[in-house]
Amino acid sequence: MNMTLPNILTVLRLLAAPALALMFLYFSRPAADWFALILFVMAAVTDWFDGYLARAWKQESKLGAMLDPIADKAMVVIALMVIVGYSSMSPWLVLPATFILFREVFVSGLREFLGDTAGTLKVTKLAKWKTTLQMIAIAVLFAQGVFEHYLGMAVLDMGPETFARVMEGQTQDVYGIWWKNAGMVWAGNLGLVLLWIAALLTLVTGWDYFRKALPFLRD
Known part of the structure; x- marks a missing residue:
């Protein structure tokens, strides 16, 4: 090696x-x-x-x-x-994750079956964009977890009424609750949007690989 x-x-x-x-x-x-x-x-x-x-x-x-x-x-x-x-097992998160995992297993199985002819399934530019989007989406979702837990620590002993007053600007935001909540929401939404785009690209590239492999799958 x-x-x-x-x-x-x-x-x-x-x-x-x-x-x-x-x-x-x-x-x-x-x-x-x-x-x-x-x-x-x-x-x-x-x-x-x-x-x-x-x-x-x-x-x-x-x-x-x-x-x-x-x-x-x-x-x-x-x-x-x-x-x-x-996560809270939201279908908005579980579905794209399922599509991505299914595609990776499916394409890996295709390559293993094709053996020496697996070179027909070369990585395409679209597949590279898919991987890049997946990486960015996952990083943003990890960041969302950071915001979420710092927000949870800040409001641990705070009642819902006090939280509402802070968010409305009626009470001084001593612990940075507003920006922690905004970071959590924006990172969560952006991460989900990017993950869904990556999932769609995942399905497109998976179909492309399957189409290329079809001649070798026919008896």
Whole structure:
């Protein structure tokens, strides 16, 4: 195995995927949300960086080509599992997550079945945009969790009437409740919109891969 710097970054990104879930097992929230957000963003940055370095330094390898999509899928699947698991199980979140997970399993199964002919399912530009949108959406949803828990800590001993007065500007906002609530709402809505767009791209690219594989599936 050729352990160049791009390959090392890819391996680290692969190891970071299960570490996302471990953050929520060994740390309390919102610290776990912060650690998961930072870890996910760093891993997403290396996703672009390792590919760029491999091309710039002419260090592209079979190991990197094999591990790179696995690391991407592991990061997305585990991150979505964590976000859905700690959410209110809203169908607006569960549905796009389901579409994304189904597509990843389906395409992986297609590639495994095709074996040597799996080269027909090369990653397209649209698929790369899909992955980028997924990464951004998940990062924003992790940020939403950070806002949500800081808001929860700020209003822990506050009644609904006091909260309403603060939001209406009738009571001084000592704990920054307004901006924490605004951050939670905006991050949650933006994350869901981006996740739905990514899910639609996921279905489109999944259908494209299935169409390309059809000639090899006919007896």
